[in-house]
Amino acid sequence: MKVRVLGCSGGIGGGARTTSLLVDEDILLDCGTGVGDLAFEELLRIDHVFLTHSHLDHIALLPMLVDTVGDLREQPLIVHAAEDTLRILRAHIFNWLVWPDFTVIPDRIRPMLRMQPVEVGGIVHLGARRIQVLPALHSVPAVGYCLDCGGDKLAFSGDTTVCDKQVEALNGLERLRYLLIEAALPDEHQGLAHAARHLSPSMLHSVLDRLTGDPEIFVTHFKPGYAETLEHEVQAYQGRLRPQVLLNGQCFHI
Numbered sequence: 001m002k003v004r005v006l007g008c009s010g011g012i013g014g015g016a017r018t019t020s021l022l023v024d025e026d027i028l029l030d031c032g033t034g035v036g037d038l039a040f041e042e043l044l045r046i047d048h049v050f051l052t053h054s055h056l057d058h059i060a061l062l063p064m065l066v067d068t069v070g071d072l073r074e075q076p077l078i079v080h081a082a083e084d085t086l087r088i089l090r091a092h093i094f095n096w097l098v099w100p101d102f103t104v105i106p107d108r109i110r111p112m113l114r115m116q117p118v119e120v121g122g123i124v125h126l127g128a129r130r131i132q133v134l135p136a137l138h139s140v141p142a143v144g145y146c147l148d149c150g151g152d153k154l155a156f157s158g159d160t161t162v163c164d165k166q167v168e169a170l171n172g173l174e175r176l177r178y179l180l181i182e183a184a185l186p187d188e189h190q191g192l193a194h195a196a197r198h199l200s201p202s203m204l205h206s207v208l209d210r211l212t213g214d215p216e217i218f219v220t221h222f223k224p225g226y227a228e229t230l231e232h233e234v235q236a237y238q239g240r241l242r243p244q245v246l247l248n249g250q251c252f253h254i
């Protein structure tokens with residue numbers, strides 16, 4: 001499996017793109033503004049979108065993706081997410097007010113968009129590829145994901161604050177090679193990090209201290225205004241693992 005970072009920022013402006021990871025040619029993890037950089041032909045090849053949660057920076061381009069390619073596709077675009085997240089999308093996005101309900105367009109039998117609930121601990125199999133749903137703890141219902149096709153694994157925390165269940169799940173994964181994990185706000189904004197249920201670098205460090213494996217750590221979701229401070233604080237970690245900053249365009253092979 002190949003994983004390409006389309007967006008890994010907590011905001012916009014300049015080259016910043018919000019969260020999305022392209023897996024092979026046909027799967028997206030989250031659907032932030034980075035998706036807008038894909039060519040039209042690449043957009044057409046997306047069959048599955050796995051959402052971590054309903055916040056706008058992670059779903060921003062889903063409505064436009066389905067409208068752009070939906071009528072040219074043979075099969076519906078499948079959105080996989082926790083039932084709570086799907087409920088929020090139905091109520092607040094695909095509600096005919098913000099955006100049409102593509103789950104009934106052109107009709108319920110052959111819609112352009114299909115919603116598929118996932119559960120923490122569950123595994124979605126797509127051919128030889130496995131997408132496991134991890135726990136997460138954010139200000140809205142949220143999950144993370146772990147990818148593999150029988151060998152090494154790549155896990156993505158999604159947006160989360162310190163989440164004991166996620167740490168436990170990560171420690172239970174065999175052959176975890178890469179962990180993409182967030183740190184959104186610097187330590188000086190610890191209060192907001194707590195309120196918004198994100199990680200600050202010192203909270204991230206406390207999570208890294210508890211990891212029992214030795215995955216390569218890539219840190220994502222920096223708020224653009226604090227990117228330099230965040231990089232400095234993240235890399236000041238004195239523990240066993242060596243966190244690096246996740247870069248837009250970066251690729252991973254598992």
Ligand SMILES: Nc1ncnc2c1ncn2[C@@H]1O[C@@H]2COP(=O)(O)O[C@H]2[C@H]1O
Nearest residue numbers: 010055057139159184192195196197198
């Ligand atoms: N009190 C607050 N609670 C949650 N989010 C907040 C708050 N104040 C500002 N925000 C911002 O709103 C953003 C919503 O998306 P994020 O969770 O990525 O990050 C959040 C913060 O940057």
